[in-house]
Amino acid sequence: MEISRKLAILADAAKYDASCASSGAPARAAAPGGLGSTSNGICHSYTPDGRCVSLLKILLTNFCTYECSYCINRRSSNVPRARFTPDEVVDLTLGFYRRNYIEGLFLSSGIIRSPDYTMEQVVTVARKLRTEHRFAGYIHLKTIPEASPELLAEAGRYADRLSINIELPTTADLNRLAPQKNWQGIDSMMGRIAKNIDASAADRRPKRSPLSSTTTPLASPITDPEKTLFSTTSPATPLSSHPSLSPLSHSSLPTSSQTPRPSPLLSPFVTSTSVSSRASNRPRSGLPPPFAPAGQSTQMIVGATPTTDDAILRTADTLYRTHKLRRVYYSAFSPIPDASTALPLQSPPLLREHRLYQADWLLRFYGFTVNEIAPADAPQLDLTLSPKLAWALRNRHLFPVDLNRASRAQLLRIPGLGVRNTDRIIELRRFTALRLTDLARLRVNLKEALPFIIAADHSPHRLGLDSENLRARFTKPAEQLEFLL
Numbered sequence: 062m063e064i065s066r067k068l069a070i071l072a073d074a075a076k077y078d079a080s081c082a083s084s085g086a087p088a089r090a091a092a093p094g095g096l097g098s099t100s101n102g103i104c105h106s107y108t109p110d111g112r113c114v115s116l117l118k119i120l121l122t123n124f125c126t127y128e129c130s131y132c133i134n135r136r137s138s139n140v141p142r143a144r145f146t147p148d149e150v151v152d153l154t155l156g157f158y159r160r161n162y163i164e165g166l167f168l169s170s171g172i173i174r175s176p177d178y179t180m181e182q183v184v185t186v187a188r189k190l191r192t193e194h195r196f197a198g199y200i201h202l203k204t205i206p207e208a209s210p211e212l213l214a215e216a217g218r219y220a221d222r223l224s225i226n227i228e229l230p231t232t233a234d235l236n237r238l239a240p241q242k243n244w245q246g247i248d249s250m251m252g253r254i255a256k257n258i259d260a261s262a263a264d265r266r267p268k269r270s271p272l273s274s275t276t277t278p279l280a281s282p283i284t285d286p287e288k289t290l291f292s293t294t295s296p297a298t299p300l301s302s303h304p305s306l307s308p309l310s311h312s313s314l315p316t317s318s319q320t321p322r323p324s325p326l327l328s329p330f331v332t333s334t335s336v337s338s339r340a341s342n343r344p345r346s347g348l349p350p351p352f353a354p355a356g357q358s359t360q361m362i363v364g365a366t367p368t369t370d371d372a373i374l375r376t377a378d379t380l381y382r383t384h385k386l387r388r389v390y391y392s393a394f395s396p397i398p399d400a401s402t403a404l405p406l407q408s409p410p411l412l413r414e415h416r417l418y419q420a421d422w423l424l425r426f427y428g429f430t431v432n433e434i435a436p437a438d439a440p441q442l443d444l445t446l447s448p449k450l451a452w453a454l455r456n457r458h459l460f461p462v463d464l465n466r467a468s469r470a471q472l473l474r475i476p477g478l479g480v481r482n483t484d485r486i487i488e489l490r491r492f493t494a495l496r497l498t499d500l501a502r503l504r505v506n507l508k509e510a511l512p513f514i515i516a517a518d519h520s521p522h523r524l525g526l527d528s529e530n531l532r533a534r535f536t537k538p539a540e541q542l543e544f545l546l
């Protein structure tokens with residue numbers, strides 16, 4: 062089979078995996094057979110600051126011995142099958158990378174022969190790229206849950222990020238739709254990855270010399286591309302106040318003369334220093350090589366079972382806390398041909414996926430708990446309102462909040478106010494009493510915030526806050542159906 066045909070099949074088969082952050086990326090059309098469209102395996106992931114990162118996103122093979130009923134690649138599925146050799150994936154990656162079409166590789170696979178055999182093939186690709194070709198781009202490998210610890214250890218040495226899909230939000234869901242998969246096996250593999258990441262970080266932490274108070278940077282130059290791009294493009298935030306930099310003293314930050322210059326051939330989140338250590342997999346400055354420095358992530362399919370949002374968020378929350386996952390991706394179930402009768406006929410609304418991402422953000426950065434976001438009497442997220450606004454409407458007794466006096470934790474709970482603006486408000490109010498014009502300048506979402514805040518020149522009417530109609534103010538009015546005559 063021609064490589065282009067394999068690429069078409071295996072890139073299409075990979076599109077259901079959202080865990081490289083590309084699920085929200087719109088398809089981009091290319092000329093037939095041309096490069097640059099998702100059909101050719103190049104997916105576009107978006108960073109929090111809106112930058113686009115291109116990855117070659119493919120499966121090594123879509124043959125699979127498993128029978129997960131929600132999956133287009135399951136054993137009984139009637140789809141065209143293909144399989145790359147590791148050398149073919151290496152050649153494709155290098156070819157696309159040299160032409161500047163991609164900045165990295167996202168590689169997953171169906172399970173063939175055995176988990177170890179499959180994982181060995183996946184690791185071979187990464188090993189060849191790093192050690193034979195000194196490839197320094199981003200590599201995200203999907204790991205196979207039952208693979209041996211030795212293969213996992215090797216994968217982590219070459220990959221920037223590892224992920225294992227938890228697949229479904231509960232053990233019961235997994236037993237029902239993917240009986241060959243094992244919840245405990247997935248969980249313990251995630252635990253092993255987390256342990257390896259922690260051990261590697263500890264090994265690489267510079268030992269403090271009793272004679273010197275200065276330290277060298279802690280982080281590996283290759284980090285989460287999202288985080289790196291985010292932090293390098295936030296000129297408005299002073300370095301000293303950036304939360305991600307707070308553990309580092311100024312003396313630990315490289316000066317401009319020390320800062321490695323990225324090679325023009327490399328992706329923007331890879332520096333030339335990282336290339337030499339990463340590409341050769343040799344210890345840098347006597348340090349052991351990093352293990353998956355961009356952390357681990359997972360994906361959960363939403364809407365394939367009746368499991369409610371509170372259970373989905375509870376699972377995500379547990380994964381963040383126990384295995385320190387960088388991201389949990391939520392992927393709306395897509396109906397597949399010849400599907401099992403256990404599956405729904407329709408996808409859930411895409412808005413549900415969006416609300417789950419918003420709720421996930423509240424858990425990680427705003428100090429909310431799952432019970433607050435999706436309480437027992439409202440286990441499904443409200444599709445018409447953002448989770449924070451829905452929470453505020455359920456808890457009106459906690460408002461209004463005085464912007465000029467409230468704690469950071471209270472400010473973070475105000476609808477329409479994000480983390481960055483919260484920190485700016487705290488900074489600004491040291492010098493002046495904040496007024497609505499200041500908020501407008503900060504581009505705070507005033508429509509959402511106004512009923513819930515007190516500013517120097519604004520106090521919401523208590524009656525308005527208690528009003529039955531407050532919710533209607535934020536939802537679209539119901540549209541009258543038109544009759545076709």
Ligand code: SF4
Nearest residue numbers: 125127129132135171
């Ligand atoms: S193991 Fe993965 S590729 Fe195979 S059927 Fe299950 S979800 Fe699909």
